[in-house]
Amino acid sequence: MSNFVHLHVHTEYSLLDGANRIKDLVARTKELGMDSLAITDHGVMFGAVEFYKECKKQGIKPIIGCEVYVAPRSRFQKESNIDNHPSHLILLAKNNEGYKNLTNLVSMGFTEGFYYKPRIDLEILEKYHEGLICLSACLAGSVNKEILKGDMEKAKEVAKWYKGVFGEDYYLELQPNGMREQVLANQKLIEIGRELNIPLVATNDCHYLKKEDAYNHEVLLCIQTGKKMSDEDRMRMTVDEFYVKSPEEMSDYFKNLPEVIENTVKIADKCNMDFEFGVTKLPNYDVPNEFKTHAEYFRKLCDDGIKNRYGENPSKEVLDRLEYEISVIEKMGYVDYYLIVWDYINWAKSQNISVGPRSWIRSRFNRSLCNRNYRYRSYKI
Ligand SMILES: [Zn+2]
Numbered sequence: 001m002s003n004f005v006h007l008h009v010h011t012e013y014s015l016l017d018g019a020n021r022i023k024d025l026v027a028r029t030k031e032l033g034m035d036s037l038a039i040t041d042h043g044v045m046f047g048a049v050e051f052y053k054e055c056k057k058q059g060i061k062p063i064i065g066c067e068v069y070v071a072p073r074s075r076f077q078k079e080s081n082i083d084n085h086p087s088h089l090i091l092l093a094k095n096n097e098g099y100k101n102l103t104n105l106v107s108m109g110f111t112e113g114f115y116y117k118p119r120i121d122l123e124i125l126e127k128y129h130e131g132l133i134c135l136s137a138c139l140a141g142s143v144n145k146e147i148l149k150g151d152m153e154k155a156k157e158v159a160k161w162y163k164g165v166f167g168e169d170y171y172l173e174l175q176p177n178g179m180r181e182q183v184l185a186n187q188k189l190i191e192i193g194r195e196l197n198i199p200l201v202a203t204n205d206c207h208y209l210k211k212e213d214a215y216n217h218e219v220l221l222c223i224q225t226g227k228k229m230s231d232e233d234r235m236r237m238t239v240d241e242f243y244v245k246s247p248e249e250m251s252d253y254f255k256n257l258p259e260v261i262e263n264t265v266k267i268a269d270k271c272n273m274d275f276e277f278g279v280t281k282l283p284n285y286d287v288p289n290e291f292k293t294h295a296e297y298f299r300k301l302c303d304d305g306i307k308n309r310y311g312e313n314p315s316k317e318v319l320d321r322l323e324y325e326i327s328v329i330e331k332m333g334y335v336d337y338y339l340i341v342w343d344y345i346n347w348a349k350s351q352n353i354s355v356g357p358r359s360w361i362r363s364r365f366n367r368s369l370c371n372r373n374y375r376y377r378s379y380k381i
């Protein structure tokens, strides 16, 4: 078993800010002798499924997370020069509930908090914290920001708030990148950790695979910020340390603080989330009380529909066809899907809103019409 796990890692899904291709990233992790790996892209979880599958394929334990943006005030406040500087925060899913909460948070970051970046806020973080591990993130994390401003009291206050929400699942993140500000932040974080009894953990905020890839990452940053490599004032990383370091390199840097390395393994052990593939997950459709099952209600709607179209006594041919169609829908597990689609189409019609088939239905529909005439009737239910 490996003695170190990377828990703060960006992939190419940190758009224009991550140069790690998922397949190569997982292979490199394995090559360096590590057995688990986290994905924490900036504000998004686009890579989660691909990452999970690739890790499973290569025998690495996947940890699904995100480096979220936390709004300085409410996620609804969007005033320039105040609300466009969110803080960073690492969230990792411990279990399936945590994963669900994380997807909720990330979605709300887009639907409610979007202002330059998808932003969450402390209100929803508190509400959806269950099942999540929280790390204090890079120099753009809120504790580090206060440290760099020289306000240790405020830094402690922020750390206390997070500890109050996440309890023993809140960690202060130390990074071995050698930047002057980071060296200072590491020292102060150790002080805060000791004083407030908050555990510390080592991460490397991996943005690219190997040291020599730092240049490529700089080019990505230039594309993101619309600058040229020759521009003096471009946003840049001042060091080439944000690569996937080996466990030995990580341990060496923190040789006086072995617990920050051990804690990476403890965190990885706490994270046990599995995706369930091949199962259709539909929202539950609430059927009226007098019906015992969804299938029973679905059949009643079909019977009503047939009577509307063919009168009180449809022919045997029509009834046989209906029975066949219902049996296929039931066997395929699509009863709820049909109820949901029926519900919103029915509602739209009752409000005089035009409805029409989606293009893929139309193409299937046309194909079916050519091949088998009866399909037409099934779509008219
Ligand atoms: Zn960050």
Ligand SMILES: [Zn+2]
Residues within 6 Å of the ligand: 008, 010, 067, 138, 205
């Ligand atoms: Zn990061």
